[in-house]
Every structure is written in structure tokens, then in C-alpha cells.
Amino acid sequence: MSVLSQHDDVEDxxxxxxxxxxxxxxxxxxxxxxxxxxxxxxxxKGLKVTVEDSKCVQASSFIQREMFQHYKLxxxxxxxxxxxxxxxxxxxxxxxxxxxxxxxxxxYGFPLRMLLEEGGVITDCSIKTSESEEIxxxxxxxxxxxxxxxxxxECLKEVFAELDSSSDLIEILLSPDPPYFRITxxxxxxxxxxxxxxxxxxxxxxxxxTLATSRYRLSHVKPSAKSLAVSQKVxxxxxxxxxxxxxxxxxxxNHTCFIEYCCTPIADIDDYDE
Amino acid sequence: xxxRGKMTDIICMKQFANIIVTIAKLSKLxxxxxxxxxxxxxxxxxxxxxxxxxxxxxxxxxHFFNEYNMAGVSEEQxxxxxxxxxxxxxxxxxxxxxxxxxxxxxxxxTNKKSPCxxxxxxxxxxxxxxxxxxxxxxxxxxxxxxxxxxxPQVTNYNVSIQLPGLKLLRTIAERMKALSSYIVxxxxxxxxxxxxVETPEATVSTHFKNLTVEDSGGDEENDExxxxxVDIKKFVQFLMSEQVNPNKVLCKIVDDKMVAMFLVxxxxxxxxFLPVVAV
Numbered sequence: 001m002s003v004l005s006q007h008d009d010v011e012d013x014x015x016x017x018x019x020x021x022x023x024x025x026x027x028x029x030x031x032x033x034x035x036x037x038x039x040x041x042x043x044x045k046g047l048k049v050t051v052e053d054s055k056c057v058q059a060s061s062f063i064q065r066e067m068f069q070h071y072k073l074x075x076x077x078x079x080x081x082x083x084x085x086x087x088x089x090x091x092x093x094x095x096x097x098x099x100x101x102x103x104x105x106x107x108y109g110f111p112l113r114m115l116l117e118e119g120g121v122i123t124d125c126s127i128k129t130s131e132s133e134e135i136x137x138x139x140x141x142x143x144x145x146x147x148x149x150x151x152x153x154e155c156l157k158e159v160f161a162e163l164d165s166s167s168d169l170i171e172i173l174l175s176p177d178p179p180y181f182r183i184t185x186x187x188x189x190x191x192x193x194x195x196x197x198x199x200x201x202x203x204x205x206x207x208x209x210t211l212a213t214s215r216y217r218l219s220h221v222k223p224s225a226k227s228l229a230v231s232q233k234v235x236x237x238x239x240x241x242x243x244x245x246x247x248x249x250x251x252x253x254n255h256t257c258f259i260e261y262c263c264t265p266i267a268d269i270d271d272y273d274e
Numbered sequence: 275x276x277x278r279g280k281m282t283d284i285i286c287m288k289q290f291a292n293i294i295v296t297i298a299k300l301s302k303l304x305x306x307x308x309x310x311x312x313x314x315x316x317x318x319x320x321x322x323x324x325x326x327x328x329x330x331x332x333x334x335x336x337h338f339f340n341e342y343n344m345a346g347v348s349e350e351q352x353x354x355x356x357x358x359x360x361x362x363x364x365x366x367x368x369x370x371x372x373x374x375x376x377x378x379x380x381x382x383x384t385n386k387k388s389p390c391x392x393x394x395x396x397x398x399x400x401x402x403x404x405x406x407x408x409x410x411x412x413x414x415x416x417x418x419x420x421x422x423x424x425x426p427q428v429t430n431y432n433v434s435i436q437l438p439g440l441k442l443l444r445t446i447a448e449r450m451k452a453l454s455s456y457i458v459x460x461x462x463x464x465x466x467x468x469x470x471v472e473t474p475e476a477t478v479s480t481h482f483k484n485l486t487v488e489d490s491g492g493d494e495e496n497d498e499x500x501x502x503x504v505d506i507k508k509f510v511q512f513l514m515s516e517q518v519n520p521n522k523v524l525c526k527i528v529d530d531k532m533v534a535m536f537l538v539x540x541x542x543x544x545x546x547f548l549p550v551v552a553v
Binding site for chain 2: 121123
């Protein structure tokens with residue numbers, strides 16, 4: 001155990017935690033680092049780090065409390081905004097995975113303090129925080145889910161690798177009938193359709209009730225590739241408004257961590273300016 | 275002016291090439307000063323005052339060359355100063371860094387339409403020998419300019435501390451480079467070294483303790499820190515000199531004025547001077 005694990009209860013803090021290796025936290029944060037700003041929520045369950053883009057995309061990494069060797073919260077929920085790119089650089093300061101971390105937040109107006117240790121060398125970080133703003137609430141509830149599939153990530157990774165990046169849009173079709181699951185792009189060279197049948201060995205769960213097709217900006221969906229790359233399985237759900245929600249399962253030693261990635265559809269074909 | 279040298283030892287050739295590669299990372303241009311016993315590599319920064327080279331490196335020619343003959347500009351001044359492009363030379367010597375890449379290398383001052391340092395590399399081939407000839411154009415530096423390339427004066431450093439592994443320092447400094455253009459180096463005579471970057475968004479500092487301090491003069495109890503703020507890119511470039519596999523690297527600080535890194539190895543010393551950047 002690192003010297004950092006000796007904690008001081010005297011300090012007046014809202015949130016304090018210690019973990020003996022930053023390896024998994026780094027993976028989970030890098031995956032959602034497609035923008036500089038993130039909102040952090042610390043609750044009894046653990047940490048949630050959320051990144052948004054253009055009011056259309058929202059990604060959240062969940063780092064459950066059980067991952068930490070020490071986790072103390074002096075309030076029901078502690079929230080703050082921080083530059084996640086800087087946070088990632090700091091966590092990665094020793095480049096290795098054998099880095100221990102102690103993180104501490106005293107409250108509104110205080111910076112996020114981190115102590116990182118590897119091989120007896122300590123790095124002290126102090127990152128400015130700001131007041132968190134309202135984040136989007138997509139209100140994606142199980143009740144409204146139309147279609148859901150769970151598949152092995154390697155399958156979707158191949159699909160993503162083949163997506164035509166000259167296409168502005170990506171269309172996702174889910175249906176209880178053939179073609180079951182189809183991804184379409186329309187690029188300069190023509191249309192590309194990729195079908196995955198429901199009995200494919202890659203699909204573990206197939207729960208589709210209604211034929212539904214929605215279109216999304218490819219630029220909004222692409223950043224999810226980072227989360228996909230580190231995941232083992234992914235669930236894809238769409239609801240009656242066409243909202244797309246990916247949920248990635250990431251193995252982390254004895255735990256499974258989650259990243260959620262939601263994306264709003266292009267409202268109407270006519271609303272989209274070609 | 276004449277110069278002709280020959281290296282046949284694989285380790286010497288490799289180390290010589292490593293030195294050139296390291297220098298190439300620090301600057302595009304370099305001056306080589308040839309004397310009877312020593313070979314100097316001198317890099318002068320453009321905006322710096324006279325007599326303050328950025329890099330001052332010395333190697334004893336007998337550690338590298340089996341044959342070494344030179345005749346300088348005159349008998350009283352038996353020296354030659356030549357300026358060359360470092361990456362051109364580094365690329366020419368790349369075969370020396372590979373195992374069994376070369377059997378020997380000759381280095382000569384030649385005149386091929388204009389002055390050149392010519393490297394004739396005898397490549398290792400099983401049955402027959404092949405030679406590879408590289409002509410590196412050089413500019414002969416006239417005597418009146420030699421004064422600008424003299425050995426830097428011994429400065430009174432506030433603290434001289436032995437750096438921990440360059441590789442680790444480089445990993446840390448590269449991350450810090452993503453956060454800021456400048457880095458502050460702080461050290462005290464108790465053996466603590468701190469690397470720090472400070473921006474409006476964040477302050478990050480890495481602490482190394484129990485490092486060896488040179489010539490502390492019994493002042494080990496003094497925990498006062500001496501510091502200098504330098505360009506982080508230049509600092510990172512210097513850290514790439516781990517290629518030379520130094521025995522030790524000393525970091526010497528003149529408070530708020532300068533940082534000097536002294537890289538020490540049996541075969542070579544390399545002094546690197548970083549001036550302070552104003553806030």
C-alpha cells in the first residue's frame with residue numbers, strides 16, 4: 001500500500017478517496033475524453049464523470065465505490081466541473097499502471113487535489129474546478145425502450161472500422177424481422193449497408209419489439225468508438241423518440257465498469273440541411 | 275588544415291553515433307572543434323550573449339579513434355572549427371548504431387567543391403567489403419569567431435543535484451509539456467528535486483527525495499530551494515540524451531538565472547545550459 005493510503009481525517013473535506021492503481025480509472029476517463037470539460041458526481045454508489053457535446057451527445061463513465069480502497073463522502077452528493085483532459089494527463093503522469101492515487105475535494109471554490117505515487121516519487125496536482133451546470137437529462141427509461149440488443153464488442157468494432165467517414169449520417173435499423181440489425185451510411189462513393197442477423201454468434205440478447213429506424217450525425221456517434229475499444233460487450237437500446245443509448249461493459253479486475261453513451265437523432269428528414 | 279581519423283571498435287562507433295544523434299535532437303546546427311587530444315561539440319544559441327554556448331561537449335579522441343591526425347589553421351593555433359548540420363550527420367552515421375552495422379569508419383576533412391567532413395563507412399558484409407561514403411558539407415569558422423565558442427566560465431551554482439533516471443524524468447516532463455510551455459526546476463541541498471508546472475487551470479509538481487547533492491559543503495541541513503523557470507520543450511529534448519547511457523547527470527541551478535545539466539560518462543561530458551524564461 002502506498003504512503004498515500006494513510007489518510008488524515010482532520011481535514012475538512014466533502015469527498016476523499018484512495019485507490020492503489022489508477023489503471024482502470026484512466027481507461028474509463030480516456031474513453032469519454034472527447035471534450036475538455038466534464039462534470040463529476042460523487043455519490044454513495046461511486047463516481048460518475050459526464051461529458052457532453054452540442055446538447056446532443058452525453059457520455060458518462062461510472063467508477064463504482066467498490067473499486068476504491070477508501071471512499072468517504074461528507075454529503076449526499078458532491079458535484080463539480082473540471083477539465084478532464086488535464087485530469088487524464090495528471091493521472092498518467094508516471095506513464096505506468098502502478099500509480100496510486102489519493103483524491104480530495106474540499107468543496108465549492110476549492111480545486112480538486114490529487115496525490116499520485118509510484119516508486120516513492122509523489123506528484124501533487126491541484127486542478128481548478130467550477131460550478132457544475134445543468135446537464136442534459138435524456139430521461140431514457142426502461143419503460144420507453146423499444147429495441148435492445150447486447151452484442152460482443154469485437155463485432156461492433158469491426159463495423160465501426162468499416163464505416164464510411166465521408167458520410168454525414170449513420171442510420172440504425174432495429175427490427176424483430178429481417179434485416180434485424182442494419183447500419184447504413186451514405187458517402188461520396190455510395191451507400192454502405194452492414195447487416196447483423198439476430199442469430200449471429202456475436203449477438204447475446206435480442207429484444208426487439210418494433211421496426212424502428214433513426215438517423216444520427218456520424219460525428220456525434222464516432223466518439224463512442226473510444227469506449228467501444230476498451231469494452232467487452234455493448235448493449236444498444238433505442239426508445240420511442242429515436243434516442244440511441246450505448247452501454248459498454250468494461251472489465252476491471254474483479255469488477256465490471258460501465259460507460260453510457262447517448263445520442264439524439266436527427267429530428268426529421270426535412271429538418272436536416274443537406 | 276588537415277584532419278583524418280579512423281574508428282574500428284564497434285562500441286566506440288556506436289557511442290559516437292549516439293552522441294551525434296543526441297546533439298541532433300538539441301539543435302539543427304553544431305560546431306565541431308578539433309584539437310590534438312580532444313573533439314568538442316559546441317552549440318551556440320542565437321540570442322544568447324557571447325561566450326555562453328547552449329551545449330558544450332568534450333570527448334577524448336583516444337577513447338574513440340585508433341588513428342587520429344590533424345593539422346590546424348596554424349602551428350600556434352593547432353585547431354579546426356567546423357560548423358555542420360546535425361541531422362545530416364546523424365543520418366549518415368545510422369549504420370554505426372546497428373549491431374554488426376559497420377566494421378570501421380574513417381572521418382576526413384575533404385574538399386569536394388566545398389569543404390566537407392567525409393565519412394567512409396566500411397559495412398560489415400560476410401564475404402566482401404562494401405564502403406559507404408557520406409560527404410557532409412561544413413563551414414570553416416574563421417579565427418576571429420572562435421571567441422564566441424569558448425568554454426563557458428565556471429559559475430557559482432547554488433545547488434548541484436544528481437538527477438534520478440532520465441527515462442522517468444522524460445515520462446513526467448512529456449506529460450507536463452501537455453499542460454504548459456514552461457517548467458520550474460527546484461532543488462535544495464537536502465537532496466530534494468521538484469519539477470513543477472503552473473497554469474491558471476492547474477498546478478502539478480513532482481517531488482524526488484534523497485537525491486545525491488554535490489559539494490554541499492556540510493550544508494545538508496539547508497532546506498532552502500533554488501529554482502529556475504525554463505522552456506519545457508528544451509528540457510524534454512535534453513532528457514533524450516539517455517541514449518548516451520550516462521553514468522550520472524547533474525542538475526545545477528543558479529537561482530532565477532539558469533539551469534545547467536552536466537551529463538557524465540567515461541567517454542564524454544556534455545554540458546547543457548538552459549537560461550531562465552521571464553515570467
